[in-house]
Amino acid sequence: MPQYISNIPVDCDVDFDTANIRGKTAIVTGGANGLGEAYVRSLIAAGATVCIGDLDTIKGRKLEAELTGVKFIECNTADWDNQVRLFQEAASFSPTEKISYVIANAGIHRPDEVFLYDGDDAVPKKPDLTTIDVNLIGVLYTAKLVSHYFIKQNGDKVSETQEDTCLVLIGSGAAFLDCPRAPQYCASKWAMRGILHSLRRTAFYYGSRLNIILPWYVKTNILSDEAFAHVSSVGVQFAEAKDAGECLLRILSDMDINGRSFFIAPRRWAARGFIDLGIEDYPEDSLLQEIQEDQVRSAPIDLGLFI
């Protein structure tokens, strides 16, 4: 697993071989519906074993019954103990007792009370921050458990024999675009890129990779029918869930892909429905590059374990 290398956009318009995914075990949070279900189906088609951690017991059990190699584990990702159990049960279910891939997909979108005006005469109400609990705190719990399991499996030193492992975070167009009226959702999705920028240069020390999938609008249950109807009414095209599944396989199939973000896009923007936008580095800006290198060299080494 090479150290992080910037400025090399991934070609998403090529055929690829998923042979290395066969026999591996993945956890997909929020895998019972929508985009998560698409990741699950792609992983199963590539020969992986998959554990779904989701709140939706009806749909989760239905997928478990339909797809050989899937185990459903009821889990609220915003709850630490739930996630500890998810990882324990996934490791027990894994034919190798190892977890190779984790897709931190569980996420919600709610009307945002941070944006809401309570009225001239009102004492402003404390806003409901559940979106942060699920979309950010839940993912940080996942990231902590991922590094625990990956280090336990692979050790904490680089070695020739390390097995590939990969954490895939799920962002959104809201992770790099202006999205009015949704400060929590935007903050939580930009935060996925924050995690990427922190961990992509260090995770390789334990043989691990970290990438982000950024879906454009995909028709799922995340927004209301009215909200999706509005998207259509202004002439905006949707992306496809199955292209997100294909993008996941592209990332997992190539062990050199680390520290990159992939936009799931309508075909008019991306020939195969996903593209590396190359937005995580500053190849054209020598000043920003110099500042970034100084930042990386000077970052505090708090734990003394990894650089």
Ligand SMILES: NC(=O)c1ccc[n+]([C@@H]2O[C@H](COP(=O)([O-])OP(=O)(O)OC[C@H]3O[C@@H](n4cnc5c(N)ncnc54)[C@H](O)[C@@H]3O)[C@@H](O)[C@H]2O)c1
């Ligand atoms: N659909 C889109 O247009 C779109 C666009 C950009 C990003 N995304 C992101 O993709 C991810 C999946 O979204 P989707 O569109 O498939 O949504 P969805 O609502 O169709 O599915 C989300 C799944 O996550 C589960 N879930 C929600 N909260 C959970 C929790 N606390 N613990 C465990 N499971 C939980 C739900 O039960 C459901 O199965 C989210 O992170 C979302 O922000 C979606």
